[in-house]
Amino acid sequence: MSGREASILVLPTPRASRGLWRDALSRLMRNGPALVGLLLIAIFVMGALFAPVIAPYNPTVGVLMDSMKGPSLAHLMGTDLLGRDEFSRVLYGARISLTVGVVAVAFGLLFGVTVGAIAGGAGGKVDAVLMRITDVFLAVPGILLAIGIVAWLGHGEIQIILAVGISYAPMFARLLRGTLLALREADYVTAARSMGASTPRILLRHMLPNALTPLIVQATLALATAIIDVAGLGFLGLGPGDPRIAEWGEMLTDSARFLQSAPYLIFFPGAAITISAIGFNLLGDGLRESIDPRLKR
Amino acid sequence: MLRYIVRRVLGAIPVLFGLSVILFLFLRLLPGNPAVAILGQHATPQLVAQIDTSLGLDKPLYVQYLQYVWGLLHGNFGASFVDGRSVASTFLVRFPATVELTIGALIFAVGLGIPLGRLAARHPNGWIDGAVTVLSLFGISIPIFVLGYTLVFIFGVELHWLPAVGQIDPRLNVTPVTNFAIIDAILSGRLAAVEDAIAHLILPAIALGSIPLAIVTRITRASVIDVSNEDYVRTARAKGLTEKRVDDRHIMRNAWLPVTTVIGLQVGSLLAGAVLTETVFTWNGVGSWVVTAIENHDLIVVQSLILIFAMIFLAVNLLVDIGYAFLNPRIRYS
Numbered sequence: 194m195s196g197r198e199a200s201i202l203v204l205p206t207p208r209a210s211r212g213l214w215r216d217a218l219s220r221l222m223r224n225g226p227a228l229v230g231l232l233l234i235a236i237f238v239m240g241a242l243f244a245p246v247i248a249p250y251n252p253t254v255g256v257l258m259d260s261m262k263g264p265s266l267a268h269l270m271g272t273d274l275l276g277r278d279e280f281s282r283v284l285y286g287a288r289i290s291l292t293v294g295v296v297a298v299a300f301g302l303l304f305g306v307t308v309g310a311i312a313g314g315a316g317g318k319v320d321a322v323l324m325r326i327t328d329v330f331l332a333v334p335g336i337l338l339a340i341g342i343v344a345w346l347g348h349g350e351i352q353i354i355l356a357v358g359i360s361y362a363p364m365f366a367r368l369l370r371g372t373l374l375a376l377r378e379a380d381y382v383t384a385a386r387s388m389g390a391s392t393p394r395i396l397l398r399h400m401l402p403n404a405l406t407p408l409i410v411q412a413t414l415a416l417a418t419a420i421i422d423v424a425g426l427g428f429l430g431l432g433p434g435d436p437r438i439a440e441w442g443e444m445l446t447d448s449a450r451f452l453q454s455a456p457y458l459i460f461f462p463g464a465a466i467t468i469s470a471i472g473f474n475l476l477g478d479g480l481r482e483s484i485d486p487r488l489k490r
Numbered sequence: 491m492l493r494y495i496v497r498r499v500l501g502a503i504p505v506l507f508g509l510s511v512i513l514f515l516f517l518r519l520l521p522g523n524p525a526v527a528i529l530g531q532h533a534t535p536q537l538v539a540q541i542d543t544s545l546g547l548d549k550p551l552y553v554q555y556l557q558y559v560w561g562l563l564h565g566n567f568g569a570s571f572v573d574g575r576s577v578a579s580t581f582l583v584r585f586p587a588t589v590e591l592t593i594g595a596l597i598f599a600v601g602l603g604i605p606l607g608r609l610a611a612r613h614p615n616g617w618i619d620g621a622v623t624v625l626s627l628f629g630i631s632i633p634i635f636v637l638g639y640t641l642v643f644i645f646g647v648e649l650h651w652l653p654a655v656g657q658i659d660p661r662l663n664v665t666p667v668t669n670f671a672i673i674d675a676i677l678s679g680r681l682a683a684v685e686d687a688i689a690h691l692i693l694p695a696i697a698l699g700s701i702p703l704a705i706v707t708r709i710t711r712a713s714v715i716d717v718s719n720e721d722y723v724r725t726a727r728a729k730g731l732t733e734k735r736v737d738d739r740h741i742m743r744n745a746w747l748p749v750t751t752v753i754g755l756q757v758g759s760l761l762a763g764a765v766l767t768e769t770v771f772t773w774n775g776v777g778s779w780v781v782t783a784i785e786n787h788d789l790i791v792v793q794s795l796i797l798i799f800a801m802i803f804l805a806v807n808l809l810v811d812i813g814y815a816f817l818n819p820r821i822r823y824s
């Protein structure tokens with residue numbers, strides 16, 4: 194009897210929470226798949242950052258004598274039609290794909306968050322109008338909106354960033370607006386309002402920080418699709434259009450004709466796109482699970 | 491129910507209006523003279539004048555818009571300046587190929603995704619579940635065109651198992667009647683032609699269906715696990731019902747709802763994915779037409795196709811929502 198009482202007494206008290214973010218971080222660090230994702234992303238970021246140091250050759254200057262050589266010690270991933278080193282091009286391609294993908298998602302996030310915050314914060318007619326406009330953009334499926342925007346704006350990295358960013362903005366706007374509408378009824382918002390806090394203050398200081406989590410998760414997952422979409426635009430001939438730039442999607446188009454004789458020219462850039470997308474997908478899923486442990490897959 | 495349908499149909503009107511305004515401005519707000527910008531390097535005085543009159547560029551903007559919408563309501567989506575043919579007529583010829591491809595991809599995604607999801611849900615966190623999770627992660631991470639070329643290389647170039655280009659072998663001389671390759675082959679009455687058309691569809695359908703496959707698998711798995719934890723499932727087991735009966739009658743009936751919704755939502759990604767898939771497999775559908783139009787700088791076609799894709803997407807979403815409301819009465823009243 195006394196033994197049982199004693200065992201109740203020694204039950205560990207729940208560890209005091211150290212705050213949402215630190216808890217989430219410690220859960221993330223114990224999430225195996227997320228760490229694999231982080232590692233994959235780190236490899237590509239390092240490759241992109243140190244491309245000039247790592248790349249054995251100039252990615253844009255080829256030696257015609259070495260045209261279409263298969264993978265070897267001299268050329269780890271072989272050479273393309275113009276005799277350019279494929280490994281160096283994949284490395285430099287990481288710079289374009291990662292920067293364009295990240296900047297596009299950041300732009301879409303900024304744009305979407307602004308629209309979503311105004312709609313969710315103001316409510317009423319402003320909300321209705323903004324959401325109808327969002328619906329219009331959401332009605333154009335997937336990469337097609339980005340295709341249309343690039344067709345309209347013309348070639349170039351900035352154009353691709355704008356196109357992919359704009360095509361992602363409605364999703365972020367929707368997400369934030371939905372969360373904000375749900376939060377309006379939260380007790381702490383009522384409390385802040387009753388204490389006389391101004392609407393912008395309530396929105397910025399109380400509601401936005403609490404609405405951030407789903408946005409962060411969605412933005413990480415969007416990085417995966419953004420990289421795929423940017424490559425897709427390049428593949429369709431809507432890439433940067435600058436022969437001095439190595440871009441994964443354009444590299445694939447250039448090599449598609451040689452699928453039979455030089456499949457490695459498709460394999461390596463293709464694997465680069467896929468593996469970086471896997472990295473961001475793993476990290477995004479891991480973030481979702483660690484920020485909200487109830488949502489385990 | 492009828493009120494719900496009317497409300498949803500009316501709800502699509504502002505979206506269509508907004509789309510028509512944006513796409514109308516798409517051509518008019520091009521820098522410089524719109525006709526010259528539309529024609530690009532093809533601009534000749536005759537063509538510029540032709541575009542000017544066909545778009546009514548000499549009239550005030552609102553008149554141009556009304557003319558544009560009036561045309562749309564009469565099925566006039568403009569004409570390609572490259573071949574002079576109306577967008578609507580070329581669309582009708584090419585659309586069956588895209589429908590065929592999309593249906594093939596859906597059959598692949600749903601036919602494989604639901605069993606895989608159920609299998610994974612049977613022992614959550616077991617090794618089958620792990621393998622299915624890795625497969626679906628791969629499915630959403632590999633770009634359609636990378637998977638497409640990989641399939642072409644393995645099954646077309648190396649193994650010679652399946653054709654990798656087009657919809658049907660032109661040497662079979664199948665007369666296009668419906669422009670659905672498989673239906674035309676059936677109409678030709680030759681088994682070899684039907685087999686050939688189906689063989690042509692397999693690789694593109696797998697490439698296009700990879701993302702929906704991953705998503706359908708994930709949702710089925712999550713939905714089945716969710717329902718399996720319900721009290722009525724435990725009750726059913728406690729009553730001593732066979733595992734198969736519990737699975738079919740108690741779990742799957744309820745797990746279907748989210749799965750059907752997600753399947754409907756995939757149509758958008760399939761339509762957009764068709765652009766990439768058709769380019770890889772030289773498939774003569776609407777998707778590859780978008781790419782040709784962009785290469786030719788045929789902006790009227792690009793504009794019209796975006797509008798048509800969006801209309802199809804809206805219509806399918808509407809049908810899915812109505813179907814969902816039909817299955818789940820709680821939706822109708824919210």
